[in-house]
Amino acid sequence: MDPNVLKTHPAFGQIHVSDCIDGMAELPAGCIDLAFADPPFNIGYTYDVYDDSLESDEYIQWSESWIRGVHRVLADDGAFWLAIGDEYAAELKVLAQQIGFQCRSWVIWYYTFGVHCKYKFTRSHAHLFHFVKDEKHFKFNADDPSVRVPSARQLVYNDRRANSKGRMPDDTWILRPQDLPYGFTADEDIWYFPRVAGTFKERAGFHGCQMPEQLLGRIIRACSDPGDKVLDPFSGSATTVAVAKKLGREFISFEMSEEYVSLGTERLEQIRVGDPLTGAADPLRSAPATNGKKNESKAEKLAREEEERQRWATQQVGPQLEFQFETMRAMTDGELINAFREIHDGHSVDRVLLDPVLSDRLESACRRISEREPAASRRQRLIELRASGALTAEGIHTERPTTIPTTTLERFSYAAELAWAILVQRYPEHSLDDIFTDPKLLEEFDREAMLHAADADPLTLRWCATQLRSWATTAREHQPGADEPEQSAPKFSAAKNWTTTSGPTSKSGSAKGGLYQVLAQDGSVLFVGETSDFTVRFGDHLASESAARFWRNEAGGQPKIRTASIQDATGPERRLAMCRWLQENPAASRNLVSLWSTDIPLGASTPS
Ligand SMILES: C[S@@+](CC[C@H](N)C(=O)[O-])C[C@H]1O[C@@H](n2cnc3c(N)ncnc32)[C@H](O)[C@@H]1O
Structure with missing residues (x-):
């Protein structure tokens, strides 16, 4: 749009005292890149001049008028974000869609410091709808690192394959941080920003509905570029325009209350382009800053900061749990x-x-x-x-060895592998470390492994899995590149060497051990294993009632066995053959196929 066109219209860079419907009517069509609206929710809130208790029909009619106004002024590839409470979220979403918007995301904004309710659950969320006019053409800065959050791979698994730019935040449900005090991270599905409480330095102090700057920051960064035009029809304490200014966007907003406009304008005047946003970008890791006293001593400062930290942490977990704060805290x-x-x-x-x-x-x-x-x-x-x-x-020595005989490891590693493979399917992001650190996952691992090795103890099965992981790490490190000559592979890697037999106790070839496959009724391969002794393995692997039931279920009937003997092959050679087969036949079985490629996280630690 020709910038001169805007000269005869309400000026950008300002908050206008105006009803937003009238104000937007003065703007040319299509001149706005991003509109963020946080209208009154019609819940009887006390504003300066606006009456927040309209009849429902009247509120919806009024909403239709201003949403139509937003639709008109928005560029064809523009975005419209609507913040709204439970009372009218459904109605306004439908309305916006009828007017011509497409909903891209329905984000739940989870907050603490909600108004405490005695006879219902305290409200702790609002809805944020991300609408666009054109489903195919809209701005979304998915690669902007300041929009992204650290991924679990980065934060938890310390996985070097993690995308260093992190990941986009999700939009899912989390209950309350007090239900999950240590699990509520910035990359969870609900955006968590504390409400701007009275003690926070960020608090402008004149408007009860002030939104957090970090929340607006995420929206403005994702859906506009520097220089783009941002509109807020309901300016309130001027958060949207304050953040837009900091982030180098053009901005305009409307507000009915003269007092809010004058105070909002003062807030704007103190801001320079490029100023950092107030509030913690990651509120779970840092308490919001409050004002300290002048001339306070170092000891006073430390005491104040500790008190603030505790007060803040207590607020995060809810006043009703205040007395438990001491034991709520993590250990140092x-x-x-x-x-x-x-x-x-x-x-x-x-x-x-x-x-x-x-x-x-x-x-x-x-x-x-x-x-x-x-x-x-x-x-x-x-x-x-x-x-x-x-x-x-700290002088802690941990040299005492854990010794599990190789024969025991060989006997039970397939059971550990199956259990791990099943958990990888259930929780693809979790590495073995995650499984082993979370007692619930560990219990699941034990349960699955013991289906196949009822006489093994949990420590043995778990240790087998760490052994598998170190094989996988070695295999990954030694994977031949595409242009490297193929390593000498044992001859038996070709499928023609497999011998199909009908029963779990059969064996074939002159060698005692080698590779074996468990096959489904339709001939698909369910599992590939290696053993030094087919007879012993099949006795273990398929003979127990629980294992037999598992395989019958997987196979759609009685499973078949194919074996490929390996004369004089040592453990590592058999394993190499198995790895090669798995690489050549990806996704064919319940094995941890991807362990040997690069798909699943293994975990950082090796057994010591
Ligand atoms: C929920 S508050 C906005 C809070 C704002 N997002 C913030 O961070 O401070 C809604 C504001 O809209 C104003 N308002 C209500 N009706 C309006 C209208 N028709 N035109 C412009 N402003 C209006 C109210 O005075 C109130 O300040």
């Missing part, structure tokens, strides 16, 4: 290290996490200090402390 790293020192008995972190007896001891030692931090969070922190060298730095 020092306390966790001491608990580990007390129980580890010379064993490694892996051993403590995988050994049910040592794990129980760790739990008891930790619970004496912090009742509420979930075990998974503590166990994860322990792995991080080990990786950072903090345990060694």
Whole structure:
């Protein structure tokens, strides 16, 4: 649009005292790139001049008028974000769609500091609709790193294959942080920004509905570029225009209340383009800043900051839990290290996490200090402390070896593999470390593995999985590149060498061991294994009632077995053959096929 066209219209860079319907009518059609509207919700809220308790029909009629106004002024590739409460979310969404908008996202904004309700659940969310005019042409800055959030791969798994730019935030449900105090991270599905409470430095102080700058920042960054035109029909405390100005966008807003306009204009005047947004970008990791006193001593400052931290944390978990704050907190790293020192008995972190007896001891030692931090969070922190060298730095020695005989490992590793494969299918983002740090996942792992190896103990099965992981790591590191000559492979890797037999106890070839496949009724391969002794393996693998039931279920009837003998092959050669077969036949079986490619996270630690 020719910028001169705008000269005769309400000026950009200002908040206008005007009814937004009249104000928008003065703007040329299609001149706005992004509109953000946080209208009154019609819930009887007390504003300066606006009456927030219209009859329902009247409110909907009025909403239709202003949404039509937004639609007219919005560019064809523009975006319209609507913030709205439960009362009229459904009605206004339908209305906006009837007017011609397409809904791209229905984001739930989760907040704390909701108005406490005695006889219903305290409201802690609002709806944010992202509408566009044209489903195919709209601006969405998916690659802007400041819109993205760290991925679980980056934050939790420390996975070097993670996209360094992070990931787009999701839009899903989380209950309340107090239900999930340590699991509510910035990359979860609900955007979590605390409401701008009275004590926050960010609080402009004159408007009860002030939105957090970080929330507007995400919307403005995602749906507009510097220089684009941003409109807010309901300016209130001027958050939208304040953020638009900081981010170098052109802006215009309307507000009925002269007082709000004058105070909002003062707020705007104090802002320079490029100023940082107020409020924590990641509110879970940092408490919002409040004003300190002048001339306070270092000790006073520390005491104030601690008090603020506690008050803030208490507010996050809800006043009703205030008295529990002390035990709600996570253990400090020092306390966790001491608990580990007390129980580890010379064993490694892996051993403590995988050994049910040592794990129980760790739990008891930790619970004496912090009742509420979930075990998974503590166990994860322990792995991080080990990786950072903090345990060694504290003089903790963990050289006591964990020895499981090779024969035992060979006997049970297929059961660990099946259990791991099933968990990977259920939770594709989780690495083995995640499974082993979360007691619930660990329990699932044990249950699945014991279907196939009822006489193995949990520590053995878990240790087998860590062994598999180190094979997988080695295999990944030694994968031949496309232009490298193929490594010498054992001759039996070709399918023609397979011998099909009818029963689980059969064996073939002159060698005792080699590769074997479990086949479904339709001939598809369910599992590929390697063993030094077919007879022993089939006895273990398929003979127990629970394993037989599992395979019958998978196979759609009695499974068939094919074997390929490997004369004189050692364990590593058999494994290499199996890996090669799995690479050549991806997705053919319940094996951890992708372990040997690069699809699933393995986890950072190796057993020590
Ligand atoms: C929910 S508040 C907006 C809060 C704002 N998002 C913020 O961060 O401060 C709604 C505002 O719209 C104003 N308002 C209500 N009806 C209006 C209208 N027809 N035109 C312009 N402003 C209006 C109210 O005075 C109120 O300040």
